[in-house]
Amino acid sequence: MAEKDWKDCIRSLKGVVLDMCGVLYDSGEGGGVTIDGSVEAVKRIKASDLKLRFCTNETQATREQFVAELRRNGFDISVHEVFCPAPAAVAILKERDLRPHLLVHHDVVPEFDSVEKSNPNCVVIGDAADNFSYKNLNDAFRVLIGLEKPVLFSLGRGRYYKEADGLKLDVGVYMKALEYACDIEAEVVGKPAQTFFQSVLTDMGIEPQQTLMIGDDLVNDVGGAQSCGMLGLQVRTGKYRPSDEKHPTVKANGYVDNLAEAVDIILKYRAHSPFLRAWWKAQS
């Protein structure tokens, strides 16, 4: 199916949602490397009439630590503007009265401080990296297989990501491992889960068709957003690969070289809106 061209929809936009890693920065030690023009691009959206939120599957730090790192790198971002899987999972656990066994990165454990964890009746896995030892995966498996109805939450379903020293396996790989071991299907918290995008839209108070998601991950960012009725734009930074533009099932509403180009186009097109035209007329 041919997707709408995003440029035809820019005038009716009310909000923008940005993926973070691969759009704002490339990951690595000390907060990674900022992608050229992205600090300025965030400032320009904030100065416009568009609402802005950030939506990431980052689970190797608490949201507070993560945002502090970005602010040190010059980004004008506040904690309440950022949506991560761990706080979303905490909300679900509390709502459903579930006590998790955690298999997550050390640095994200504090996100779960307010949750009861004794005598666990579900498992939460995140991008645990080196914590994905045989023993730890086996411990998580034993909790699941011991439950009458095993419940597994996965903070994202990514296959792998790129760090300075090469590709790294992501949480989705271990989600699949536990799914197979227990013959179950995990509940994904984070992108591309519709409930996750919906929580961002609810917070912004706008409709999906008024919202543009910008990401480097074709399936999780673009495809996930589109499945909620949002527009999805892919940047050619981060994990973007040219073959994404010929993907068999997911087709973005547009492609841009980077976030700076996206913001240039958005603001240029919106500058031609009837409202601005009227305003300009009044000024002249």
Next chain:
Amino acid sequence: MAEKDWKDCIRSLKGVVLDMCGVLYDSGEGGGVTIDGSVEAVKRIKASDLKLRFCTNETQATREQFVAELRRNGFDISVHEVFCPAPAAVAILKERDLRPHLLVHHDVVPEFDSVEKSNPNCVVIGDAADNFSYKNLNDAFRVLIGLEKPVLFSLGRGRYYKEADGLKLDVGVYMKALEYACDIEAEVVGKPAQTFFQSVLTDMGIEPQQTLMIGDDLVNDVGGAQSCGMLGLQVRTGKYRPSDEKHPTVKANGYVDNLAEAVDIILKYRAHSPFLRAWWKAQS
């Protein structure tokens, strides 16, 4: 589909194939614990006119080590009678001129001594247990994703097995992980692969319909053997669970409490064969 009753086929049998763990013994330290009557049962089949082979997905030791352990526990078993995935994988690697990156148990590495391993162009995973660290799985992933056409061999596809201290994740779980990470399908060496059962039949020089597989694993032993045209009998020892007898897709040709009972029935039914009846008559 209703499966044939194995008892109706006993007279035309020419050979028996035995799974090992869960049929001969329960795994654990020092070769595990022998299942009552199984040492004697093996002796009785060997003393009959039936051919006998052993077929296991054991990949935590070389075949030599493994058979030596069983002999110490009283089993009359020789190395050449035992079919394991690692030697089968070595044969495939040599035939296809492949150089493996190994992610296997330390103790099975010597099986691959005769295989060139520099500059790998495929990955072989076995039940590596504690060797399934994040780093080791990531290293295997990087080899695969760096190949133009990734080739992954998995020594079995089991989900988990039981040891003295509880359930342990098996190789199939990590096979699924790498399959998802690289978007590929692994080639399974060992049960339930048809080629593996076929190599046992070829060695015995008999037809599948003349052969009875006896195992505790409904899917890999019984279902695998049946898919080759062999008869499949499940023992109620090892990983057997009562729910196996109501499995939605795999139905054994019969169920027995243990190997000793299976051998009793086989020898009793064969004692009524025309040949033996004639022999008895001549003796009396």
